[in-house]
Amino acid sequence: MIERGYHTTAMFDSGPLSDWDHSAWERRNVVHAGPDKVHFDTRFTRYRADGSVIGGFDSLYVVTCENGHWGVKARSSFAP
Numbered sequence: 001m002i003e004r005g006y007h008t009t010a011m012f013d014s015g016p017l018s019d020w021d022h023s024a025w026e027r028r029n030v031v032h033a034g035p036d037k038v039h040f041d042t043r044f045t046r047y048r049a050d051g052s053v054i055g056g057f058d059s060l061y062v063v064t065c066e067n068g069h070w071g072v073k074a075r076s077s078f079a080p
Helices: none
Strands: 022-033 037-047 053-066 069-077
Touching: none
Parallel strands: none
Antiparallel strands: 022 037, 037 053, 053 069
């Protein structure tokens, strides 16, 4: 079984993620920013292949610059 972070591929076989085709950002707002860390208030929507909406989810992201490279350090979301 392939793992995706703390998720496994089994969660995509049935349930609310089985119809998930793609996602799109609805909102990405900077809440706080410094030279090497940014906090983002976001909302994304998950879609089926036919364009119908599965759901929208608010999330918080902490993005940091470490050793000259930017990346997501933490995410908090109620999205499955």
